[in-house]
Amino acid sequence: PSPTHEHQWKHNPAHLPVVNVMVDNCLTRVLRPHQRLGIVFMYECILGMQKPEYHGAILADEMGLGKTLQCIALVWMLLKQGPYGGKPVLQRVLIVTPSSLVLNWQNEFLHWLGRERIQTFVVDQKSRPKDYSRLPQIPVMLISYEMFVRYYDDISQIHFDLLICDEGHRLKNTTIKTYALLYQLECKRRILLTGTPIQNDLQEFYALIDFTNPGVLDSSIDFRKYFEEPILASRQPSSDEDVISLGEERAMELNHRTSWFILRRTQEVINNFLPTRQELVVFCRSTPLQQAMYEAVVDYWESRGHESGPEEVAHLGVITALKKICNHPSLVILRQSEPLLGEEDITQHLTQNYPVQDGAILSQQSGKLDVVICLLEELKCTTEKVVLVSYFTQTLDLLANMCMQKQYKFSRLDGSTPSTQRMKIVKNFNSPHSDKFVFLLSAKAGGVGLNLTGASRLVLYDSDWNPATDLQAMSRIWRDGQTRSVYIYRLLTTGTIEEKIFQRQISKTGLSGAVVDLQNQSTIRLSNEELKDLFTFHHDSTCTTHEMLDCKCAGVGLVAHGDLQLERSLSITEDELSSQRDCQLQVAQTLASSTCVRMNQLFQWQHYSQPVRATLLQELGLSGASQNITFIFQNLSQSQTISL
Template structure:
């Protein structure tokens, strides 16, 4: 690495974060001319070992590359800026007091005019400082080279079994003691996170919490008697889950009416197991990628699936194992079965089919359970994206939809709603849940969800497949396109 002589070379070392951390004691001994960190959001925590090791490098020139500099909170943004330009924003404590607290309070939907004004002033002040060392480019530069994408958020009602199990769990002592007590996002106890996981699995399908019911674990002591007498854990029963029933209809319609392939994404390998049962039941050919698969085998099945001559209809994907970097342009429809707390994780997973090389129009389906924790997670995603739009992209007039109090209320089931998210929007374009004013002409699926199309029935849907499978199980749909196709002039 260190060379001398008449012809001095400029060596380049390409290394992963994990390998660098393992050999940092050697690599930090000598000066480095330039450090470039791809996927820079890996350094969002200034206290982790990777950040500390990289920060110890003897270099004055550092570049971070990241499409998502804010994933959860403003301290992540501070960490990235501090890495490339240490001291420009002061210490973490100074940054929190000077910028984070007033900006967060100003973004709250219940903020007073004075708090909103102070928040906007601090946003402008922050932008004037960090813009000296940031170049921002968005995906909009590439959009015109890709086919149109239709993104759809499909809100699905719980089944009676799911509702009873959900209410029983929420009424248990396990839930009464839970909740976030401060303004920080998701600084929750282990017991709270465990409860959230069980509720998310229940929203996917009651089968996923059946073992908890058998063991009579806290919250499910008397739940076993609620299951139908014909319940069999070995077989998939789609009718017991609202989202699974919609998925079953959706796949059948796609298979019968198109030649399209589908990517199914979930955060849980247990849910992938259910997808496999469904594919066996309906005789769909499928391949599966999760964390247990080797890199070599991953490349092989991706190549096989993308082959137009392949008979594989479905690609099952664990979002944590393959949500980033995979090219699955053999499919042009993707179903995001459950939401992640971190919006870039979902965005990365949904980008697997809509990318360079794709020739067909793409359809993205994001499934959420009506009035449940899943809508709360989705609302947090919207809140984080709005914060990022204000801070990173310097956008003005970004809507304030949610208060911190509402976002902390994770464990309330809203049974009497078509979409809890739409209610919180207090939408001015809809009357009695009917859209009477279309989205702004310059809006697209990167805009705030309040500027999408809002559908309480199937009349205004643009996807013929979703329109064909509309049923009482679907309570609400948000949809928008990526861009308007430019007509070629002769």
């Protein structure tokens, strides 16, 4: 796009000829349409073509859409060109990223541009920013957030023309030192990258917006008074029409004042370029031992949960114990170096009454483990690879022992994996020449930037309270570069807390009723009634989620289209949301409608109750697990994904 007359007057005082700025041919041939648009968007923002006084952009595309490639194309273009006389816009670029992704950025520059075109400088223990200041021929510095804080004094002495912050949602807290130091860095052109949508927390929203374009929403005090207070007031159940109307008006104004420098696209833009995907929610039968231990924990909580003082059983310990029992009974009796409050008492109680073999890989003790073992046995004779994801290090240990017993070659990446080794492990697993069959992944460690397209099957062994975290984990294999059809399995133990967590993720209440602080789970606050409902074990149910839908289908795989009211609510809500699909902030009523759609979308999935059709189980690689599967939700269509 050509600069406006206003832009030329302000930025071209020498009256140099206006020339076209073009992406290098070596990159244009690989760019998808949405990536070309993303480059144009960032170009206009950082050159002040949208608003002359602001030079920041937020690229909030979902994971897997190539945010890194878009930035590399932009950087390379502006290191060589500019709109005025062809003079380069950029001389030096600073890219700040999580430590686990620093080498990934270096490899991406090398992959797309080659060593002969560009060099990058990686700050580590041996290479310091002071060294970079003496190397004018290297235009790009790559550094982790931690290293940036450590060497801020040196970095602040170097003039950078562009600052790129990867996984920028880390900067949602204005009180942390990283935010403060990056904010005061003298670099007006800023690009913030995030695959996590900007949530409906207004303080976090303000922090990200003000970092990208300082002052665009005035001071934090003005923002709180003019936007935050009216919008929050409109969400209260007791709000009258005037308060609601004002809140909606201010939310719309907030969108209008920020949407010009925020761009978010979803996976839908590349669905047509990817192979087919099948999503499955597999409900697994609990074993008699799991049932007995589960009920023992609940009984223990009920008998002591209403006491006061130090003897009170902390519900977080109960939640953790129940989730571990769902994974495998042996996990709950393993000693923790730092057990949660209440967990140690529960462990002692269970150890005395249920002497489980410590660390034993007995599929007879866990329905979910039996399903995984059956899946791996059926796939071992193929050329497919499998990713197994868990939030518990203990569970990964359990799965690793299982792989060793079965003599399956595996890779593992968790919080203890050095950041310098992560990309090497991933690259080795993805190689078609690798003998690795299984990839064990910590959901917390694998939340950012991991591409595991060498695998075509992924099993989410357990779930998190935060649906976005689950989606991050499940998106590792279905992204650009995948050549096989993909199968994604979410395993839930039927009738347990796992199913309740899943229901909270997709129901319109979401997590709002629980008031969960996802950064600090020790602050989970639930009433006794909510806890009782959460802990209730429906051992005689085949799928309480299907029962909650009040679906009348026979469970034979026919799509339950629902009644006219459901269809009308779906179509109306989609129409209402279509014009706001790229918006980052919505009023509570709109968000409630959106989550209602997510719940209703289960009607668009296929439902299978026991006995599940043998041909389906064979296709899914689950023939041997038929006795431990009580229900399956299956999504065959790319377009009907539940976007949690």
